[in-house]
Amino acid sequence: MTDDEVSLPTNLDDARLDAERLTDLILGARDAYYGRDAEIVDDATYDGWMRRLEAVERAFPEVQGQDSPTQSVGAAQSTMFAPVEHAERMLSLDNVFSADELRDWCTKTSAAAGRHVRWLLELKIDGLAINLRYEHGVLVSAATRGDGRVGEDVTVNALQVAGIPARLAGEGHPPIVEVRGEVYIPVAAFDELNALQARLRERVITDGRERGGDEEKLTRSAARRFPAFANPRNAASGGLRQQLDKKSGMELEAGRARLASLRLLVHGIGAWPEPPVSSQSEVYALLATWGLPTSTSFRTADDIDGVAAFVAYYGEHRHDVEHEIDGVVVKVDELALHGELGATSRAPRWAIAYKYPPEQVNTKLLDIVVSVGRTGRATPFAVMAPARVAGSVVRQATLHNQDVVVSKGVLIGDTVVLRKAGDVIPEVLGPVVELRDGTERAFVMPTRCPECGSTLAPAKDGDIDLRCPNTRACPAQVRGRVEHIGSRGALDIEALGEVTAAALTQPSVPAVPPLITEAGLFDLTLEQLVPIEVIVRDSETGEAKLDDDSGEPITRAPFRRQPTSAEKKEGLTGPQPSAQALTLLEELEKAKTKDLWRFLVALNIRHVGPVAARALAQWFGSLDAIRAAERDALADVDGVGGIIADSLLEWFAVDWHQEIVERWAAAGAVLEIPGHPGPGAAVAAGGVLEGVTVVATGTLEGYTREGAQEAIIAAGGKAASSVSKKTDFVAAGPGAGSKLAKAEELGIRIIDAAQFRILVEQGPAALEALDPDAG
CATH class of the missing domain: 1.10.287.610 (Helix hairpin bin)
Incomplete structure (x- = not known):
């Protein structure tokens, strides 16, 4: 079953x-x-x-x-366009959703064919199906699928789509041929289209504001007139099926841009009495000579293993394609077998669509809340009904800032489209405007910090982000900084995570938390930890859990426990330190001797990450030397530069920042490299990558982004952030973008995660031994 x-x-x-x-x-x-x-x-x-x-x-x-x-196929004919009857039915495709299902289908189809089957494999474009009817090489009609027999006449718009010729190139065209294809919007063009929609929404709001209009009504009106497109497929469908003669003003501007963004790829034929070729792959070659755009990504395979390899490859590289795909179409290549295998009432028996796991789902936008991070930035977050997408349950997604909320056109209460491509952070793409019922409301950015009440403001003129200026004492910022100190990229204190940071900075008891700032972190004692109580919150909603009887918030004490029977016999009666409390203090003691560069990262100095911190530590040798350095001396360090130098000077000029350094040092933190000869006499790193520059981009299996950089530096190499002629290797995983393209352009050797591990552990020579022809 x-x-x-x-x-x-x-x-x-x-x-x-x-x-x-x-x-x-x-x-x-x-x-x-x-x-x-x-x-x-x-x-x-x-x-x-x-x-x-x-x-x-x-x-x-x-x-x-x-x-x-x-x-049945598709939907009934609408009344917006004249009907067009297809000379041959436009069928849909049956779907399979697993590798086993796909293999079963291929095996059964081969058996039904009664002879060896050659497979044609192509990407399943997430777009709108179209039927182009040419008579003696002249386009007579362009129609949507409709119900498979009758579609809508969209010829006027189709003639403006890049790639749809009014007359076919070459000679010897048949009296009639139907060419089937997919109209789509490239991902880059889709982003530009949504950016235009955002600008038009802003114009509506700005114009209305100048006339004294109500802000919330203006936002709703703008979102209705120029909604953010949820995905390229819907944008393409609406773009081809719009009636520009009924638009004017900004709506006409948007409509023309939408139409201009459309592209076409052909993927088959309908009516064609006697095609002069014997296979689907040969059809594509012939259509290309006629000036019709065919995909360069299709392949043929002689066995099921070849089919599975193609599907697996694009499962990992689906985001490298210029257009969105949701699967792979597998077809029998031999045209004669199409007729022999036949079709059901809705789908051919000679083709199947393998669907990848969904990366895009619809869910309810329950609220938009503002969170303040360790840098003070106030970030709106979408709180959504839990939805499973790309293998995990998502409940929240960042909306970045108030302008992004407006640009996406979402209202609280909307059904929204949620996307999580691969391992990418969840993203709200936009609203499903069709499902609005009038109860939705616009988001209003607060003017005060939700944690400490300070007035939010940009850090400097021109900044879009709003920040809480109470950097020293805002509980949210202190909590974030303390959590950062314990993170893997900083001091890597396993016992100091999100929950512990919140307990130390925002407990329900005592009234004054143990840590007002991070300055007291290494001074913590059991006497400070044991009394701490925190409110138990729901993991999904963040709301405080209430006691069934009293109705009061439930609290817990993470750093204390009741004495055991044996301890009571020894006379211990009061609360005792928990294992968590003892572990935290032990880990903090160990952290005092961590590498200097880790302390630099832990100080939360803007722009100072692991790469710059390592360079500074190796060059100066101590935190005191870094504090005493002039701007030029800081900027001249390889990998630092003027921006980071200015950031260092600004940070050390703040009195409470100085207090952090002084109290950490007084508590025994080793803020120097023992035996370092002093500024300007950097110790050679050595290692298997000495003199080698490596850029890591995308998701490398087994490494976080910071972990990959640390591995390069630990091996003595330079972890560069951009690709240049000086780059020796580019380690690229899924999600690699412009850096990968730049490496290909410059002819720099590109390696995968497995080769990257060999490189950082054994050096370039080990790679050459594996593949002497590479490089």
């Missing part, structure tokens, strides 16, 4: 009710998507409905009507 067949109805009446419910949901989603360019449900949910309905209909065939969504 498959997952879709779990808890199926056990009788015909329940099955009929389940099928009717699912049919209504699916048809409603289809109508919104095909008829109104709105995606009211994410792909994963829609696919789940379809699979459930198919399972119910398999178990109870009596409930399957001729109008079942499992037997």
Whole structure:
């Protein structure tokens, strides 16, 4: 029994009710998507409905009507455009969702074919299907899929899409041919399109504000007129199906930009009485000679292992493609087998779509709250109904600043599109405007710090971000800085994480926390830790948990415990230090002798990360020497420069910053490199990467970003942040972007995570031994 067949109805009446419910949901989603360019449900949910309905209909065939969504394609013809009947039906594709399902389909299809099958593999573009009908090489009509038999006439708009020729190139064109393709918007163009929508929303708000309009009403109006597009697919669908002759002013500007962003890739044929080629791959070669845009990413494979390898490769590199994909289409390459294998009422038996796990889902935006971090920046966060995306449950996502909230066009109460590409931080893409019911409200950025009440303001003129100026005593900033001190990139104190930092800086008891600033961190005693109590909060909502009887917040004491029976016999009666308290103090004692560069990072000096901190420590040898250095001496250190030098001088000029250094030193922190000869006499790093410059970009398995840089430096190499002719290696993983492209342009050797590990552990010679032709 498959997952879709779990808890199926056990009788015909329940099955009929389940099928009717699912049919209504699916048809409603289809109508919104095909008829109104709105995606009211994410792909994963829609696919789940379809699979459930198919399972119910398999178990109870009596409930399957001729109008079942499992037997039809697309949606009914709208009244916005004239109808166009396709010369040959435009079918949909059946889907598989796992490697095993894909192998099973390939095996069954090969058996049905009765002979060796060659497979054609291509990327499943997340766009809008289109049918181009050419007669003697001249475009007669361009139509959407519609219900598979009749689509909408979008010829006027299609002629303005880059890649759709009004007349085919070359000669010898057939009397009639239907070319099927996908209209899409490249990811880069989609970002530009949303940036334009944001500028237009801002113009609406600014113009209305000058006329004395209500801020919240203006924001709602702007979001309605120029919503942020949730994804390229919907933006492409609406772009091709818009009626520009009915637009004017800013709406016309937006509509033209949307149309100009569209692109086309062709992926098949419909009506073509006698094609002069025998395979799908040869069709693509012929279409390319006619001036039609075909994908350069398609491949052919002679066996199932080749199919699986192609699917696996693009599963890891799906974000390297210029357009969004949601899977791979696997086709039988031989055209004769298409006719022999045939089709169901909605899908061909000679093709299948393998769908990757969803990276985009819809969820409810419950609230937008403002959080203050260790630098004082006030950041709006989206609080959402929990949603599983890309393998994990997401409840929150940063919205960066108040301008981003406006640019995304989201209102509190919206259904929003949430994306988490690979290991990337969750991102709210935009609202599903179709689902608004009028109860949504605009977000208003607070004017005061939610933690300490100080007036929020930009750090300097022109800054978009608002910050809390109470850097010394704002509880949120102190908490963030203390947590940072314990992080792996700083002093790496395992017992000092988020929860412990909050207990030390924002306890419910005592009224005055043990740490007003981080200056007292190394002075902490058991007497300070044991009394601490903290409020227990819900892990999802952050709300305080209440006692069922008293209704008061539940508290716990992380640093104390009751004495054991043996201890009571020895006369110990009061609260005793917990293991957590003892561990924290032990770890703090050990941290006092950590490397100097780690203390530099732990001080939370702006722009001073592990790379600059290592360079400063190696050059000057002590924190006192760094404090005493002039700007030019700081800036001249390789890897430091003027910006970091200014930041150092500004930090050390603050009295309470000086107090941190002095109290840490007094508590026994070793703020120097023992035996260092002094400023300007840097100790040679040595190591297998001495004299080698490496850039790490993307996600390298087994390393965090900071961890990769530390590995390079620990091996004696230079961890550069940008690619240049001086770069020796670029270690690139999933998510690598412009740095990878620059390395390819300059011909610099690119290595993966496994090769990176060999490089930092054994040096360049070990890589050469593995692959002497590389380099």
